[in-house]
Amino acid sequence: MHILLFALSLxxxxxxxxxxxxxxxxxxxxxxxxxxxxxxxxxxxxxKKFQTDFPSESLNVQTLYMLGRKVNxxxxxxxxxxxxxxxxxxxxxxxxVFLTDDIAIDYMLPKLIRDTSDYIVVFSxxxxxVRKVDGRFHFIKSWMDNNKAIPSxxxxxxxxxxxxxxxxxxxxxxxxxxxxxxxxxEIKVVVPDTVLILVGKxxxxxxxxxxxxxxxxxxxxxxxxxxxxxxxxxxxxxxxALNKAPHIPFYYPLxxxxxxxxxxxxxxxxxxxxxxxxxxxxxxxxxxFTLLGMFGGVGLDFEYMGEMAAQKAIEFLKGTSKIEDIYIxxxxxxxxxxxxxRVESLKITIPFNKFVNIGKIVK
Numbered sequence: 001m002h003i004l005l006f007a008l009s010l011x012x013x014x015x016x017x018x019x020x021x022x023x024x025x026x027x028x029x030x031x032x033x034x035x036x037x038x039x040x041x042x043x044x045x046x047x048k049k050f051q052t053d054f055p056s057e058s059l060n061v062q063t064l065y066m067l068g069r070k071v072n073x074x075x076x077x078x079x080x081x082x083x084x085x086x087x088x089x090x091x092x093x094x095x096x097v098f099l100t101d102d103i104a105i106d107y108m109l110p111k112l113i114r115d116t117s118d119y120i121v122v123f124s125x126x127x128x129x130v131r132k133v134d135g136r137f138h139f140i141k142s143w144m145d146n147n148k149a150i151p152s153x154x155x156x157x158x159x160x161x162x163x164x165x166x167x168x169x170x171x172x173x174x175x176x177x178x179x180x181x182x183x184x185x186e187i188k189v190v191v192p193d194t195v196l197i198l199v200g201k202x203x204x205x206x207x208x209x210x211x212x213x214x215x216x217x218x219x220x221x222x223x224x225x226x227x228x229x230x231x232x233x234x235x236x237x238x239x240x241a242l243n244k245a246p247h248i249p250f251y252y253p254l255x256x257x258x259x260x261x262x263x264x265x266x267x268x269x270x271x272x273x274x275x276x277x278x279x280x281x282x283x284x285x286x287x288x289f290t291l292l293g294m295f296g297g298v299g300l301d302f303e304y305m306g307e308m309a310a311q312k313a314i315e316f317l318k319g320t321s322k323i324e325d326i327y328i329x330x331x332x333x334x335x336x337x338x339x340x341x342r343v344e345s346l347k348i349t350i351p352f353n354k355f356v357n358i359g360k361i362v363k
Contacts (some may be wrong), residue, residue: 023058024317026050027094029085031068031103031125031204037268037288038302039065042100042124045306053314062092068103068204069257070264082107094119096313099157100306101125102207105133113137114154120316120323123157124309125302127207129214130159130328141324149328156323158308160300161330162285164212164252165219167298168195170336171283172222174297174354175249193247194223198238200255201230208254232260235270236277243279250281253294268292275342287337290362295346296337305331335359 028046030039043063050059064085072078085108089097097112097119099105105123112121126133130149134140141152199209209226216224229235235258242251253274257266271292274282281295287303290296308331315321339362343350355361 023060024050024054024096025092025094026059026061026096026098026313027089027092028061028063028098028100029104029108030063030065031101031105033065033067033069034063035268036069036266037292038125038286039100041288041302042306042309043098045303045308046098046124046310048303049307049310049314053310062088062094064088066103066107069202069266073202073264078103078107082111086111095317097121098309098313099123101160102127102204109133109137109155112155113139117154119154120313120326121155121157122309122313123155124305125160125331126157127160127162127204127211129210140328144327147330150324151326151328152324154323156312156326156328158305158312159328159330160211160305162208162211162215162300163298163334164215164285165221166334167252167283167285168219168224169221170298171250171281175281194225194245196242196245196248196251197224197226198229198235198251198253198255199226200257201228202257205254205256208256212254229255229258232258232265234258235273239274239277243277248280250283250295251278252283252285253278253289254285275345279346281346281348282342284337287335287360290337290339290360293339293342295342296339296358296362298334299337300331301333301335304333308332337362 028043030036030043032039034040047061066072066078066081066085068078072081089112095118099108099121102125105126105128109121109123139151139153139155141150143149197212199205212226227238229238235255242248253270255267255270257264258270267289271289271294275293283297284290284294284299286300290299312326315326316323336358337360338358341363
């Protein structure tokens, strides 16, 4: 359990709504620690959006970290942390509670959901099937379509769609489009015959695995192989096999944690290993993983996802929208990223015209 308290006093010119002298109280409950590449960017986006929309207001922000990757890995440990954080919530009396990623959502949402209340709960980064979550807590009134839902209680949020089908199709075009002409002169496209996705056996990796399966349920472009990794030794073996597999030109490393000699290694440590040992491009499903050193590709923008979550809370605070008009929806911004250092380590030559669609180049 880790708690970070801070206040932001913003004194720029007034463009926000008129409020009392009391600061806006915001509680952010993160599933992981303050340096986690997934959660940190979402929190950055939340704060950035509030600073933009309330430039003359004081923000009293309490950020709590559940340390769900390495420290509080069991159900009992997470429940204990959730109990203590709920006590902090009752003392703090925030107007908004943000829950970032699935562990915080799983353990805090049952404590915070209300039919009506003077505060709003906004989740960000939900990888679970939101329909099943709603089956437990009943916070969705109806679905507008497959991408938007109307809330019925004090809960709304942003689903972390990972756009893996889009990512795979982009990678195939980026690496493997080759002109092969048949006898009639017609151009044929040759693609790899397998996409490899490495996932962990930890609870969050398994949530992501099920999400991948949902998103690829109608994907027929190319066979997908998902390989589950529990230990660091299994990861070593998987990387060695990958390096010897000519039919797999790129792969997706989604082993969010693995066990190694009694320690838990998270993606921050594992990314360094992938980059040093894998001889194939490691496709990053979010911008944060590219920043950790992976090759890149079509990646979700976590910071913007945090901004989307903040916008929902701001509409509630300003009274511009009723809760049923603050829709639950998918994260919507992806960006093509490329890590130049990783490109150089793989000795890949990229034609100049390939750079046209790349939005972020990491050096």
